[in-house]
Every structure is written in structure tokens, then in C-alpha cells.
Amino acid sequence: MNRYNPKQIEPKWQKIWDETNLYTTDLKSSKPKYMAMSMFNYPSGNGIHVGHAMNYTISDVKARFKRQQGYESYHPVGWDSFGLPAENYAIKAGISPQESMARIIPAYHQQYKAMGWSNDWEKEVTTSTPEYYKWTQWLFVKLHEHGLAYQDSRWQWWCTKCQTVLANEQIVDGKCWRHEGKDDPIVEKKEVKQWFFKITDYADELLEATEDLDWTESVKLSQKNWIGKSSGAEIDFELKGLEEKLTVYTTRADTLHGVTFMVLAPEHHLVEKLATKENQQEVERYVKQAIKKTELERQSEKKKTGVFSGSYAINPINNKQIPIYVADYVLSGYGTGAIMAVPAHDERDQQFAEAYDLDIVQVVNEQDKLINSEQYNGLTVAEATEQIVDDLAKSGKATKKTNYKMRDWSVSRQRYWGAPIPVVNCEDCGSVVLPEDQLPVVLPELTDFKPSGDGRSALARATDWLKADCPKCSKPAERETDTLDTYVCSSWYMFRYLDPHNQQMIFDSDIANNWMPVDFYNGADHATAHLLYARFITRFLNKIGLVSTVEPFTKMLYNGKVTAKDGSAFSKTLGNGPDPLEIINSGYGADALRTYLMFAAPLEFGARWDSKGVPGTHRFLSRLWNITEEYLSLDSSSADSEAIPEKESRQLLSITHKNIKKVTEDLDANRYNTAISSCMETLNNLYLLKEKITFSRSEAWQTALESLIICIAPFAPHITEELWQQLGHSDSIHVDHWPKVDEQYLTSDTMTIVVQVNGKLRANIEVDSGADQAEVIKQAKANSNVDSFIDGKTIKKEIYIPKKLVNFVV
């Protein structure tokens, strides 16, 4: 008998699948479609790690399951190949990012294939190729055309290591998302001219649609918090001795009588004007020092600081004079960058008031009613908020206003390795976006990829490339040296997967309308950034009529990460994670690795790495192999091999169909771990049955084995393909083979009834399936163990749960 040898069969089938294009998707197929994918990979020199193995196996199992069920299933593959690591590597190693990608990506091909993932390689997408980024640039042009891309000079988070601007989403614990190590610097602020995408225009619809998404709840919640909608009002305060007004945003207009001071953010444009002569020096000093501070420093400072400006504002509700302070606990980026402070009802204002000895006036009592508020006394908070804003609005001093935490998406990066922003800067016309027919703006080849040193990217060194004629006035001008944030590339790649070679359009709308949204999407990261950007861009593509869907991903599963045995993260820098290829090559094979990762825990939990785990699933697969080999070695020529007794056949088919039902339901519901355990249980039962009943080349045994193998196929594609073939099939198990549950085998002649006395288990009895309540209770009482507990006692109550349980209360 052959032993199970993954080292032999896995490469064999990988080669056959490749040669027969088994996983090439026909996007125009008449079959129902299914698209399952994981967030695509950022290729680095290190190759795949066990976390990738986890992510892509999840979507692969899904794609395989659907393909077996008869869907035209698409499991795409691509590379998010622009970005910093490749550029930094290029600076260090002295080879161009183009060159290093050309080396790295083919190595990934080998690894993906070794994992047995059913990717469609004909439609592979690489974001750093001009064929792809032409359309990333095109997207920029279109967004600009529709008023959703604009340029603005702003204080931006700046990573000194990357020498580039960062979006809020790219800051992790006050540090750059690429440099969050212990010795890495905290981010700084720098005023830079940037391009922005106006995602805030879509804030409301994104927020509203979030509720209905079939996504992991925690991601939905993060997105809601990230958008951070709040309803309030803007209120104008007149300034003593100044023409200008000070506008504040508040959600608590009801507390207007409790305002005892105003606070401006240090960056506020009125700070300079409001600082009186006596206070000027101190204000300037404070502002200078506050702007330098980083978010991390502000966080660690528990004490509120600030300075008095010397000026006063007039409270529009009662004309009282209120002192104006400058303090860094007020942020310039939120609301209007200025607040009305109500120390009695806001903790931060209270801390500030206590530190600077300012008045605290309570205006709301414990019953949430207004006090010390003149004609508004007695109103509830909700009533007063409404009425005060209405009253002030009559004289134009207040307007209702909705505010969002979410900022516009900054997309400019001062880096070489990205899609050039398709803009020409002309002395006369300013920044001019290129017309479509001048795309792509191809990234020039360079030898030195370091930022130019003047705040611009390395592209400033490409002197020939820099020269371009202004599309408006045709005068000589200079190209933009910033490139696009890589999140732009990844915000629309799922569309390109559907039409990767199209030279005329970003993608074909007919195909996209058939295939979008993606049915299943998973990943262990990017809850807010990428997943929000992709939703935004999809909505934009819908608005301009390119696709009928508004959401990119129907189902999003936020899976857990693979961690060390104690639950701690594998460190990238230490490289202490297990190497999937090493595990495969050591003889356990990809099937055992895949099965372990999917079996170890629910997908949302992630898997804890246990070095005994893969040997465990390898044992399971070996047992599947061995029983099949033993079955195949039975004599198939004799007449009595045809059939086994009806009762035995029924036993076999009963466990078989129970398993089919369980696995089908679990795969649909993404409960992979219990699907696998059901298959293990079924296999154990087959081993037991083989000793108890006739083990022969019979239809029942053939069906039992084949069904089990089909159910395991999404997890372990190689061994199942091999056994399928050995069982006499010439087609692939992976296409259009999924068994139907036959209900007749799910019922049985007898049922097991649990018998309790006073809620405690006393017996399990087997009764006829047709038995009624009286009959079941009669048999329950007849049980000797039950009898010993009820004998001589009065039965107060008999509870009967049909087909399940009897409980005697004595």
C-alpha cells in the first residue's frame, strides 16, 4: 500500500492544474458568479509568512467551495507593489524598485502555487506597472473633474524617516505606520502643499450605508467612529474692539449661559489679532511651543495649559464679556478650531478652569433641566438646545451644523516609488491636471531614489522628465514630483481584477456589473483606511456611471492574525514566525498546513501557532489516505462486492449525509473549524464502522468515501484530487462536485431521550421514533436507574420536550 506522501502528490497536481488552466475564470460564463478574495499582498524580499498563509487560505477555501458547488468562482491575485519598503530597499541595496519587483514577484508565484491556492494567474494585477497605474492616474483626473480632488496648503503630519506626509490613518501611536518601532521618531508637523480627495463629501452616505453591511461588526464600528458624525451648531461671538466674529462649534448650545471663557487652538487665525500688547509676547511664545508639540506629547500631558489673550468676546445670549484664552487642548482640525468653554459641564474645560482659576457656573441640574439660564430655566437639555439655536438663528448668530471627525484624504507623497500625480505646474496657470490622453505619466528610471532633500521626491532629479508643456497655455512647465499614496492604488484594484488587460478603459462596465460587488473579502488589517477608501472610490465610480453597485464588498470577514502560542504577535523584525514553505517542504505538505490553520480556531480569533498542530492535521489526512487505499485494495471482482446489507448501507449513508449537511452549512457561515471537526468525526466513524459492518467495494462505501473527500477538498485540495482520481474519476474534484443532502438519511428509527429527575441527568433511553408522550414517559419510568430516584416519591410534574427530553419533578 502506498503511503501518503504530500511531497510527491502536491507538486504533481499543482503542475496539472497549471497546465489545464483549472482555475482560470471565464468572466462571461453563464454559471452563477462568485468572487472571493483576500486583501492583496505587499511583496517584500521576505516572501510569504504564516499570516499570509492564513489570509489567502480563508478566501481560497471559500472560492473552492463555491467552485465545487457549481459557481463560476474567481479567486484573483495581484500585488500592491508600489510603496516605501521597496523604495527603501532600493536605496539600501542599490537596485531599482522596478528591478527588485521583477525578482521578488516570480518568487511569490512559486510560493502561492506551493500553497495550493486556486488563483487565476491570467488576470494577475501589479499596481506598479504603467498598464495599471495609468488608470490610478485616470481616477485622479476624474476625481478632479468632479471637484473631488483639490490642492491645499496645510499643516500635515510628517515622518522624518520617510521624508513624507502622512494621513491620520497612517499614524500609529503617534508614529508613522511604517516606523512604529521603539527607536523610530514620533511624527512632526509641517506645512505642505498637498493634494486631497474629498472623501468628506461622502461621509454621510458612507456612514448611513455602514449599518447594512454584512461585515465583521468591529470593522463597522471602527468606520462609524472614524467618520465621527456629530450634530450641533455654529455660534458667532462678537469680539470686543474687533470687526471680526469668533465662530465656535458646539453640540451643547443649551449650556450657553454657563460659558465662562473661550479657547482658541494655537493655530487659529485670530490668535494674532486677539493678543493684546501686554499679552503678545507670552501668547507668541506659547503658540510657538504648542505647534511644535506632537500628538504623543499632548497625550502624555495630563495638565491643561494655555495663555490669556487679553481680549474678550461677547456672549450672544446675555451680552456678557468672556475672556479669550489660547490653549492646545483645543484642536485646529476639528470644528472651527475654537470653543466656548463650559467648565461646569465639560471635564476638559473644568480642568482648565481649575488650573487658571476661572468661574464655573452650573446651568444643568441632576434632572437634566436648565438652571441659571434666564427664560430657558426649566427646559430639558434637548428642548433648550433646540430653542436656543432657533432663537439665535433669528438674528443670524447661530446655524445648525453637522460635523465629522473624518478629514479629507491626503494623497500626495514625496516619494519616488508610486504613481506620479498627473499634474503639471505652470508659472502662469498654476497646477494643471493633465488631460486623459496624456496618461500614463510614466515613472522615469533613476539611479538615486533618495528624496531630493528640498522636500521633493527623487523625481526632482529626473531633469528631462520634469520638462513638460502646460496643457493649458503650452508654455514650458514642470511636472509634479509628488506621487500618489499607495492606498489610492488599492482603493480600486478589485475592479481591475475583472478586466486587467483593458487598454481603452479602466474596466468594462458590463463585466463589472455582473461581477461586483465582491462576494467575499477578508483581511486582518486596514479596518478604517483601505476599507473606507475602497468604499469611497466605489461610490464615486457608481456616481460617474461606470458601475451599478455602490459598495465594493458584500461580505467582509475581519479575520484574526496568527500569533505565537502564548498569544503574542510574531515579530516582523525578529522574523520568528514559522515559515510556511519550510513546513511544506519538511514533508507535512500544504494540505496539512492549510487544514491546521483553518481548524485551529474560529477565523475571527486567528490561529495560535502550535508546532504540534500541523502534524495533527497531517495525521488526519493520512488516515483519510489509508482508509481509501485499504478500500481500493479490496477485491472488486467478486459478486458479493456489489451490495452490503440495507441496514449497514443506511448506517454509512446516515453519517455521510449528516456530515454533508454540517459542512455545507458551516462553510456558508464561515465556520471552517467546525466543518473540519465534523469531517474528522466522520472519518473516525468510518474507521469504527469498517470493523463492525461489511467493508467491501460497494456503492455505499464508495459514496461514503467520495462524499467525505469532496467535503475535505476545499481545505486539502491535493490529497483529495489524488484520491478522487484513484477512486476512478477522470475529471477534477474541484469543479462542480458538491453532494446534495438526502433528508431520508437524516432520520432514524429510534430516538435518544434524555431522562432527568429534578433536572439532573439519570438516563438516556432509546425509544421508537413514532412513540408519543405517554409511551416515552412509560419507558422512562421503566428505566431502573430512573426508578431508583422516583421510587416511593410523588411525581409533582412531568415535563416532556418532544424527541429530546423527559424531566420528572419529585
Add this chain to the structure above:
RNA sequence: GCGGAUGUGGUGGAAUUGGUAGACACGCUAGCCUUAGGAGCUAGUGCCGCAAGGCGUGGAGGUUCAAGUCCUCUCAUCCGUACCA
């Protein structure tokens, strides 16, 4: 702080509408077998107890014939977030 989740054997984890707690796997124990291997097979394995039986899902109450599951309080851990006016 706030928001969200999760607490079940030595370990990872199972348990439809409340109805046999611990499926499946790892580990461990004993026995068998052999081509002595990273094997394979069989049996056992929540805790206490010789047993009958009792106890048991972070803790304390409660509802119920019956609670891992529902309610109240409480503790712990993890994740997200960070002065959002």
C-alpha cells in the same frame, strides 16, 4: 477615559429556539504492533470519590422543571480609539 468584545479541562476550542457541558484536536497515561518513526493501532483522560454519588462554564445573586446560554451586580483579560467641543 470612552467604545467593543471575550472569560468553558493541562492546551486550542465545541455546544440550534434555555434541554446530555467539554464535540474535534493537541498533550498526557496504559497496552499492542512494527520496516524503531516527526510512526501506526486500541483503550483511557473535567474535578473529588473505592463506589454510589457529588461538584463543575471568571465571581456573587436571581428567573426557571431545567441556565455556559436569560436578568442584575461584580472581577479579569484582550482589541479599537485618544482631549472631537
